[in-house]
Amino acid sequence: MNFKNMWEYLAWLYYQYLLITGIYVLEPWEKSIFNSVLFSAIAMVVYTSYVFVPIHVRLALEFFSEIIDGQPESAVALMN
Numbered sequence: 001m002n003f004k005n006m007w008e009y010l011a012w013l014y015y016q017y018l019l020i021t022g023i024y025v026l027e028p029w030e031k032s033i034f035n036s037v038l039f040s041a042i043a044m045v046v047y048t049s050y051v052f053v054p055i056h057v058r059l060a061l062e063f064f065s066e067i068i069d070g071q072p073e074s075a076v077a078l079m080n
Contacts, residue, residue, distance in 0.1 A: 018024040023031050
């Protein structure tokens with residue numbers, strides 16, 4: 001894929017984005033505000049997923065591994 005075709009494809013994707021979101025009717029300053037809010041919200045979701053999802057997955061795996069392994073309910077049972 002050469003540079004011209006790639007540039008045309010990216011322009012087509014941007015045009016599709018404008019049509020789907022309906023921001024093609026906005027003024028340029030309104031478009032920039034909309035895009036800023038949208039992309040900052042997406043960045044926050046991606047960052048939060050990157051930071052917190054692995055922690056929750058690890059805790060869920062530990063929780064379910066304890067259930068599956070059939071650990072005793074109390075430590076007193078191990079002492080007797």
